[in-house]
Amino acid sequence: MEVQSSPIVDQPLELLAETVVAEPPAEIHPDVALVERAKAGDTAAFEQLVRQYDRQIFRTAQHITQNREDAEDITQDVFFKAFQKLNQFQGNSKFSTWLVRIAVNESLMRLRKRKTSKTVSMDQDVETAEGSIPRDFAEWRPNPEQNYSQSELAEILRKTIAGLPPGFRTVFTLRDIENLSTEETAEALGLSVPAVKSRLLRARLQLRERLSRYFRQNKEASK
Amino acid sequence: MNCTEFLAKLTDYFDGQIDPALLAEVKQHLGTCHHCEVVVDTTRKTIDVYRGAETYELPEELSNRLRAAVMERCRISGKLPDIAVKTTK
Numbered sequence: 001m002e003v004q005s006s007p008i009v010d011q012p013l014e015l016l017a018e019t020v021v022a023e024p025p026a027e028i029h030p031d032v033a034l035v036e037r038a039k040a041g042d043t044a045a046f047e048q049l050v051r052q053y054d055r056q057i058f059r060t061a062q063h064i065t066q067n068r069e070d071a072e073d074i075t076q077d078v079f080f081k082a083f084q085k086l087n088q089f090q091g092n093s094k095f096s097t098w099l100v101r102i103a104v105n106e107s108l109m110r111l112r113k114r115k116t117s118k119t120v121s122m123d124q125d126v127e128t129a130e131g132s133i134p135r136d137f138a139e140w141r142p143n144p145e146q147n148y149s150q151s152e153l154a155e156i157l158r159k160t161i162a163g164l165p166p167g168f169r170t171v172f173t174l175r176d177i178e179n180l181s182t183e184e185t186a187e188a189l190g191l192s193v194p195a196v197k198s199r200l201l202r203a204r205l206q207l208r209e210r211l212s213r214y215f216r217q218n219k220e221a222s223k
Numbered sequence: 224m225n226c227t228e229f230l231a232k233l234t235d236y237f238d239g240q241i242d243p244a245l246l247a248e249v250k251q252h253l254g255t256c257h258h259c260e261v262v263v264d265t266t267r268k269t270i271d272v273y274r275g276a277e278t279y280e281l282p283e284e285l286s287n288r289l290r291a292a293v294m295e296r297c298r299i300s301g302k303l304p305d306i307a308v309k310t311t312k
């Protein structure tokens with residue numbers, strides 16, 4: 001199913017204000033205090049927030065766009081836009097989730113521009129069944145970490161995740177790499193919880209299948 | 224429970240969001256189906272290996288440069304006090 005646009009891609013920044021109404025937290029998160037100080041013009045407080053989350057935002061952007069220069073630009077844009085819209089952050093969700101939501105939005109827009117098409121969205125390729133039905137039942141022994149150096153393994157992982165459709169790659173990145181909860185991932189992507197679960201299952205199975213194939217090929221090649 | 228039904232519950236199983244009765248069925252299936260056992264084991268390893276690896280590092284120098292650029296844009300936008308921006312710890 002080809003979808004012409006995505007709600008999150010088309011979402012103007014003004015709509016990135018929190019939509020989840022939650023009970024006030026019992027204790028104020030340190031980020032909320034930093035945001036309040038930043039709102040009052042405290043440069044150091046905002047800089048501290050940038051320092052705390054630049055790696056997460058950079059990683060998320062690079063996972064989604066698969067492009068380092070884009071990830072650098074997006075990281076800058078995310079923090080600048082967050083700064084501009086700081087008044088919209090009320091502390092009802094985590095500040096990091098709010099930032100990730102902006103990062104996903106910016107990253108998908110970049111992907112769409114790069115492909116000069118309107119078809120890059122969270123809904124793209126979700127109908128694909130490729131890799132969602134397990135076919136490879138080889139065990140991974142020894143574990144990949146024991147078989148490869150850190151840099152070799154990182155390269156394998158980058159190549160493998162790059163092959164996933166953007167919608168699956170994004171859900172896997174937020175849920176399994178950045179460790180957001182299912183609910184936070186749904187909030188960040190503007191998806192329902194069942195939709196996140198469905199994409200996550202497919203993403204995990206497709207990655208498993210691709211890695212399995214890769215590790216088996218390399219194991220056989222080394223015989 | 225067959226393999227298709229098992230796969231449909233895999234996300235909830237990994238996330239520990241499965242009710243006890245269903246969990247018993249899942250465990251029973253895993254005890255009798257080697258293929259599903261391998262799928263669970265290798266999917267878990269897939270998640271673990273991604274979580275543990277630094278696939279995209281942000282070097283300190285680049286982090287400093289990006290942060291300086293962000294703070295400069297904020298300063299130019301006129302909302303922050305016009306003061307020198309520190310770029311290192």
